[in-house]
Amino acid sequence: MDYQFKDIEKKWQAFWAANQTFKADNNSAKPKYYVLDMFPYPSGAGLHVGHPLGYIASDIFSRYKRLKGFNVLHPMGYDSFGLPAEQYAIQTGQHPAITTEDNIATYRRQLDQIGFSFDWSREVRTSSPGYYKWTQWIFMQLFNSWYNKDADKAESIDELVKKFETNGSANISAVSDDDTLNFTADEWKAMSHDEQQAELLKYRLTYLRESTVNWCAALGTVLANDEVKDGFSERGGYPVEQKKMMQWSMRITAYAERLLQGLDNIDWPDPLKEMQRNWIGKSIGAMVKFKLEPGNKDLAAELPAYLEVFTTRVDTIFGVSYMVIAPEHELVQALTTPEHKAAIDACIAQTKKKSELDRMADTKTISGAFTGSHVINPLSGEKVQVWIADYVLAGYGTGCVMGVPSGDQRDYLFAKHFDLPIVPIIDIQNIETEADPTKEGKYINSDFINGMEYKEATTAVIAKLESIGMGSGKTNYRMRDAIFGRQRYWGEPVPVYFKDGLPHLIKEEELPLILPEVDKYLPTETGEPPLARAEGWKYAEDAAYELSTMPGWAGSSWYWYRYMDAQNGSEFASREAIDYWKDVDLYIGGSEHATGHLLYSRFWNKFLKDIGKVGEEEPFKKLINQGMIQGRSNFVYRVNDADGRGTNTFVSNGLKSQYNTSALHVDVNIVENDILDTVKFKKWRDDFANAEFILENGKYVCGVEVEKMSKSKFNVVNPDDIIERYGADTLRMYEMFLGPLEQSKPWNTNGIEGVFKFLRKFWRLFHNDAWEFNVSDAEPSKAELKSLHKIILKVQEDVERFSFNTSVSSFMIAVNELTDLKCNKRSVLQDMVVILSPYAPHICEELWTLLGNEAGSLSYAAYPKFNPEYLVENEFSYPISVNGKTKTNINFALSLDVKEVEAQILANTDLQKYLDGKAIKKVIVVKGRIINIVV
RNA sequence: GCCCAGGUGGUGGAACUGGUAGACACGCAGGACUUAAAAUCCUGUGCCCGUCAAAGGCGUGCGGGUUCGAUUCCCGCCCUGGGUACCA
DSSP: OOOOHHHHHHHHHHHHHHHTTTOOOSSOSSOEEEEEEOOOOOOTTOOOTTTHHHHHHHHHHHHHHHHTTOEEEOOOOBOOOOHHHHHHHHHHOOOHHHHHHHHHHHHHHHHHHTTOOOOGGGOOBTTSHHHHHHHHHHHHHHHTEEEETTTTEEEEHHHHHHHHHHHTTTTOOEEOOTTOOOOOHHHHHHSOHHHHHHHHHTTBSEEEEEEEEEEETTTTEEEOGGGEETTEETTTOOBOEEEEEEEEEEOGGGGHHHHHHHGGGSBOOHHHHHHHHHHHTEEEEEEEEEEEEOSOGGGGGGSOSEEEEEESOGGGGGGOOEEEEOTTOTTHHHHOOHHHHHHHHHHHHHHHHSOHHHHHHOOSOOOEEEEEEEEEOTTTOOEEEEEEETTOOTTSTTSEEEEOTTTOHHHHHHHHHHTOOOOOOBTTOOOSSSOOOOOOSOBOSOGGGTTOOHHHHHHHHHHHHHHTTSEEEEEEEOOOOEEOOBSOSSSOBOSEEEETTEEEEOOGGGOSOOOOOOSOSSOOTTSOOGGGGSTTOOSBTTBEEOOOBOOTHHHHTSHHHHGGGTTOSSSSSOHHHHHHHOSBSEEEEOGGGTTTHHHHHHHHHHHHHHTTSOSOSOSBSBEEEOOOEEEEEEEEEEEEOTTSOEEEEEEOGGGGGGSOEEEEEEOGGGEETTEEOHHHHHHHSGGGTTOEEEOBTTBOBOEEEEEOOOGGGTOOOOHHHHHHHHOHHHHHHHHHHTSOTTSOEEOOOTTHHHHHHHHHHHHHHTBOTTOOBOOBOSOOOHHHHHHHHHHHHHHHHHHHTTOHHHHHHHHHHHHHHHHHTTOOBHHHHHHHHHHHTTTSHHHHHHHHHHTTOOTTOGGGSOOOOOOGGGGOOSEEEEEEEETTEEEEEEEEETTSOHHHHHHHHHHOGGGGGGTTTOOOOEEEEETTTEEEEEO
16 A cells, blocks of 8 residues: 555554553663653644644654663643733633633644654643642742751751741851841840741742832733843733832742852753853952942931942952942932032933833943042042942942943943043053953052952952951852742732731642632732632631732743652652652753743752752753744735736736835745645635736746744644645654754745655555565665664664754665665564654554554664674775865775875876876875875 | 854755765756656756866855865854843
8 A cells, every 4th residue: 555644643643542652650670761842831823833843853862762772751741821821811701721721632632643752641731730739839848948058058947947046147147138137046036926927038938028020011910030021021022110019039049059050060052051151140259348438418327337339350449430329229319419419310310211221222321420429449548439320230239330440341431421530450451442351461550469460469459358347259140039929810829828917828738729710810900910809719817818829930840840740649749750750861942941941940949959859959961952943934926006006916026026016925825835826825815816927937936034933924834734734754754854953944845745755765665566565584685784774873873962854864865775775675674664763653653563563562662783794895985186176086995004005096097187297296095085195 | 242053056954073065855957657737757956167078167154374185173354043231
C-alpha cells in the first residue's frame, strides 16, 4: 500500500493513548532523564504552527533518550490562570473556568495530533484546586520564613523569634525591611502580640508593605517590573503609572547573590544568563558619608548629620565637585534655602510633568538646581554644593550621587551646563570634550593616593574611610523585591486573613482556599478587587480574607516538581519522587521568560531547598531557547483608478510598478509558493467575487513580508491544516528542517514537499513497485552498511548537540543512497526505523510492526550501535589545490605516508597545466584531507 | 549609548577542532512517462567569460592582517535581530 499517513497516524496515536506507552515510572533501574517544555497558557486562538517547534524538539530528544536506555519524564500541562480568560469573562460574563476548560480541550486535541510522547497521566493545571493548594502552601512556607545571612539560607520564623527572646535584635544578620527596630530580649517580651507580629512581618520572605507599584488602570491591577515594558503593560500595551499601595511582596532580593552565582553552574544560553545578570545588577562599591552643612538653619533639625552616597568609583572621591540628589528625595525641601526655593520648585514641577517614559527617553536635556546647602568631602575636607538633578533616581542606592565630572559623562555634562568645577584626578585622563572613566594611569590631585594605581587606590580609600567612620565597602543590587499580588479574579487566592490590621495565615488543613464565585469579574464600586464581590466569603466574622490574588508567575514557579508526583494529595510531591527525578535535565522554551519565570523559578527552588523540601540548588540544568516562528505575509496589489480609488483588478507583483496600487494582505492559506490561487481568492471574500487579474507568465505572484504571526495579517498557519494535508510526521520533520532550533525564522511551506517526498521514499524502501511490503533477509552489502552506520553516528551526534535540522538532511541522504542501492535488507531497514522513529514516530511504528515486531515496543527499542569499521576507507580522493585554490582531485591509498604522496605529486606531469609555468616551491600533504601545492 | 546573537546562491540552510564553500531541500530550466494533467522519475543549476569541453576570473556584509591554506582566527568598519538603559 502507498504511504497512508492519515490512517497510520490515527492508529498509532490511539494505540499510544490506550496502552499508556509513555507513562514514566518513578522507580526504575534505568538512569533518569527529565525533559521539560515551558507549559502553555491555553489561549482561545489555539496552537499555531510556531508553538510546537520547541515541543517537537523536546519530543525528539525524549524519544531518543528512551532508545538510549533512559527512564524519561516528559510531561505537559497548562499555565491556566491568566488575564485573557478573565478579560473575556468581563466582556461575556462567561466564567473563566469554562473558557479555560474549552481552550485546554482544543490544545489537547491539537497536541495529540502531532504525536507527542507526553505522559498525560501527570498533566497539571495551575488553576485546579488540587494544584493551587500547593502554590498556596508554598506561599505559607515563605510567610513563615526569614533569611539568615549568617547561615546564608532561609530559616523558620520561629528560629528568629527564639533569637529575639534570648538576645533581642542584636547580632541578627537578616535580609529585612529598612525600618526594623532595635530591642533587647526583655523589650521584645514586653511587646504586645500585635507589635511582635508587625515587627516579624519586616523579616518574612513574603510580606506586606506599602510600596510604590506599577499600577495599570486599564487592567485594574498592579504589575511586576518584568511585566512592564517602556512604561506600558506587556499584555495589552496599556499605560502604567507609579502608585503607592499596600502590597504583598516576595523578598527575592535575599537570594540576589545566590541567583547570580548559580548562573555559573548551569548550561544556559549566554545571552539569557547575561539578561539575568543585568536584571540582578550587582555592583561593588562603597558607601560614603558626606557631612551636611544645611543652608537653611531653621530646617536643620529635620536633616540628618550626613548625606550618604553609594559609588562604584570610590577612588575618584578627590574629583568630587558637587553633590546631586533626586528631585523626589524626601530631604529636598529641608535642604532648600528660601532664596533657592523658587528654582528648586520649578525644577521639581518640571520633572513631575515629564512622564516616566519621557524621562527615560530624554537623556539629552540637562535640568537641575542648587539647593543652597553644602556637604563636606570626608577625605579632602572640601565644601561642595548640593544640587538636585533629573538624572538621579530616588529608587537606586541612596538617591544621592557624588558628582565626579572628570570620570562620569552624566556628571561631566551636568557640570559643564551649570559651570561647576571639573577636576582631573588621573594623569592620563583626557577630559577636554568629555569625561574619561579610565582606570588606567596614576592618581593626581588626590592627596594620599597620588601616584597609586586603581586597585591600590580603591583599597586605600576604603580603608581610610572605615578608619574615620565615614564609609565602608558595599555591594548593591539593582533587583527589587517582587510584588506578589494582583487585583484580579482569575488567580490563586492568597491564604491569608486580616485581624486587627495584621495578616494571618489560614490553617494548613484549610487548604486549598477555593476561589469563590462572584457575580461580575470587575472591581467593586469602591475600587476593591473582584473578590470583594464574593458573598459571605470571610474567614471569620471579624476576619476578612485577602482580596488580591497571586500573580501569573506563582503557579509556574514550581510546576516541574508537581509533574514528578502529580496525583499526590498529601504533599506537593513526595520526597522519594523528588529525590529520584531531582531536577530538569533539559528545559526548552522561549527567551521571553528570561527575567520573569526563569528567575522566579530559581528563587522558589532555592527557597524549597533551604527548607529541606527539595535537593537541588538549581532546577533547570540545561536550557535551550527555541526561536520564534514569524509569519510570512502575502500581498495582492489592487490597482487604483485615476482618483486613487481601488478597482476590482489585481496586478501580479512583478508588474505592479507599472500601476498605482494598494497592497492588501491576502490569506496565506490560498497562496502556494507565492502563487495566488485565483479561484479561491474570488471565494475568499464577497467583494472579490468578480476580481480580475493581470498575470505574469500566466500566474499571479504575490508580494511577501515577514511579520509577527497574527490573525489580522492573515498569515497564521495552523498545524491542523498542515497535518490534514501532509500528516504529523511531515510537520514534525519539516519544522526541524527549517533551520537551527534557536534561530527565529519566518514560516513558509516552500520546502515541505521535499520532506513529504522523503517520507514516501522511505516507505517505498520497504515496498515493491506494486506497493506490497517486501523486505529481504539477505546479508547487507558493504555499501549498505556504510550508509547505515554513517546515519547511526550522524543522528547520535546531531541530537546530542540539538542540531535537529542537520539530521533531517542526513536522513534524506541515507534514504537516497539506500534507494540507489535498491536496498530492502531487513537488518538495515529495521535499524533505520529505530533511528528515524524519534523524528517520525507514526510511520516508524507502522513499519516496525510490518517488520514483525511487537506493537508499541519501538519506543523502548535500543538505538543501533555504531561500528566504525564500516566507515573505514583505504583510499581517499585528495583535493589538489595550488596556493589554496582547489584545481582537481587525485586518488591515493591512505596507507601511503606523506613523503610517498609528495613524491607522486612532484612526479605527476598532468598537474603542470595548473601551475601557470611556475616552479613548485613546496607541497603540503595533510593525510586524509588535502594536498596544497605552493608555487 | 552599552551587552548579546547574526550577515553564505533565486529561497531555507550545510560546512562540528583553520583543510574540496554552497551538502540536503525548495524553486527554476530541460527531458522521460501520459491523449492530457497531476503524481513519479532522470539531467542541469553560485556568478562572469568560453559554441560544447578544457582552462580562466570573481565569490561567505565591507576593508585590512596572520597562514601553504580563512565562512572559520585577529584588528577596524557597515548592516539586521534581540536585550537593556540617566543604576552613580
